[in-house]
Amino acid sequence: MxxxxxxxxxxxxxxxxxxxxxxxxxxxxxxxxxxxxxxxxxxxxxxxxxxxxxxxxxxxxxxxxxxxxxxxxxxxxxxxxxxxxxxxxxxxxxxxxxxxFIEGDVPTLLDIQQAVEYGQVVGEISSTLLNYDTELLEYQGISFSEIYHLHPLANRLAVTSFMENPPFPIAEANLTFYQEMISLLDKNIHELKALPQQLVHHDLLIFNLLAQDNRIVGVLDFDFTSMDASFMEFAICLNHILQMSSGSLEMAEGFIQGYVRYRKSSLQEINQLQLLTQVYHIAVLHFYIGQHHAGIDIKENFTYILNQFHVRNDWLNRNGLSLKQLLEFYLLGDTEVY
CATH class of the missing domain: 3.30.200.20 (Phosphorylase Kinase; domain 1)
Structure with a gap:
């Protein structure tokens, strides 16, 4: 090379x-x-x-x-x-x-103020991409809802074969959970088509940000940018803040407070948060399956994402009402956006 x-x-x-x-x-x-x-x-x-x-x-x-x-x-x-x-x-x-090259280090997500700043960056990127005239684009990327098209080696047949005969041990509970989520998605994926659409980064994780003096100065890795449901960006990044904080509602609220400075959302979008979160995790899993068929060792990453998917879905089942109240208060209410 x-x-x-x-x-x-x-x-x-x-x-x-x-x-x-x-x-x-x-x-x-x-x-x-x-x-x-x-x-x-x-x-x-x-x-x-x-x-x-x-x-x-x-x-x-x-x-x-x-x-x-x-x-x-x-x-x-x-x-x-x-x-x-x-x-x-x-x-x-x-x-x-x-x-x-952008100078900086990966920022941390250890306190409320850092969660607020993270939310601001996500909100500002999303708000700015909302205004991109997509009619000028000949190519618009691949939506994460196109779960069998995200990697050329991970079509429906390849994914099914992988999950029926995994190349490494996968807990039976996780295999069952995945199948339940795929069945649920097959029934409800059409609902995402009705949501507002825009360009979405899809990978605004803390590892793709750079900071100097505790301030975020760089946003990296636009490889997965595509047209998708606008609220997908929020769903992905909310999942990330919950993952990094072991499910802290306080950190989630800080993230939302930062995000709402640049973006609002509709009740229709808020009601699809869990479905969007499910689509995100399945999309990442299918991408890893494609990498496996390309000869890359995915065992650690695939196992981590599948475990995270199960944990997050259970968390949303337990905390969905409290989270929805937060989302409706900030994203639908009179909270000032500036």
């Missing part, structure tokens, strides 16, 4: 004298940090199963749009090659690109 990296760098810089370092992110694609003339960049060679030319052009359009909005945080910007292109098709057929 070193030859491919050298080939990619040649398209951007005359001098191949660069330093390279590993990164704590980039599980889907080959991702490294390179330093050229004392300036850092992020170099990426994309997984051929999950990124194609239309997807790369789409990602560049989205990050350019967000950059032009002068948000209080940065997003990676695609550099132009010496030929003026946004990405490169390498001689091995894979696609590669170099994007801007």
């Amino acid at each position: 070193q030859d491919a990296i050298d080939e990619l760098v040649q398209h951007y810089f005359m001098d191949l004298n660069y330093k390279m370092a590993s990164v704590p992110f980039g599980l889907t694609n080959l991702t490294k940090i390179i330093t050229v003339d004392d300036t850092k960049y992020v170099i990426r060679i994309y997984n051929p199963y999950t990124k194609h030319a239309a997807g790369l052009a789409f990602e560049s359009q989205i990050t350019t749009f967000l950059t032009n909005k002068k948000l209080p945080f940065q997003v990676p910007v695609f550099l132009r090659t010496r030929e003026g292109e946004e990405y490169v098709q390498l001689s091995n057929g894979m696609l590669g690109a170099i994007v801007s």
Whole structure:
């Protein structure tokens, strides 16, 4: 792969004298940090199963749009090659690109104020993407509700085969739970089509954010951005705050307080929170199944997500009423959005 990296760098810089370092992110694609003339960049060679030319052009359009909005945080910007292109098709057929580097560390989610700031970032990204004129897009990504199309190696037959004959031990209770959720989703997935739609990042986890001096300054990884139910972004990030806080309603409320500064929601959306949460987890599981069929070891990640899915669904069953009251108070009420 070193030859491919050298080939990619040649398209951007005359001098191949660069330093390279590993990164704590980039599980889907080959991702490294390179330093050229004392300036850092992020170099990426994309997984051929999950990124194609239309997807790369789409990602560049989205990050350019967000950059032009002068948000209080940065997003990676695609550099132009010496030929003026946004990405490169390498001689091995894979696609590669170099994007801007954002200095910072992964923020923490340890107290209410950090939950509020996290909510603000999610709300502002969502509010900004709401205003993107999607009619200008030739490609709009793949909605997470398209659970059998998120990975080319994870169609319905491949997923069914995997779950009926898992390549590693899966607890029987989790297998039964998954089948129950799939059956439920088959009956109710049409309800998501009636929700407001917009561009959704889908991966605004704390691990894809960067902070300096306890303030979030960067938002990364737009690989899974697509048109989807607007409230999906909220559902994914609420799940994340609950996961990181062991189910704290206080931390969830802090997140909601931050989010509502930029976004409101409808009762129709709030009523579909649990279904959206189920779709999210199933989508991630199916993506991992695709990675398995591509030869990647998914045992740890798949097991973690399936366990989290079970825990979160049980938590929502127990705490749904209290959570709904919070959501209706903030997202439907007269709480000021500024």
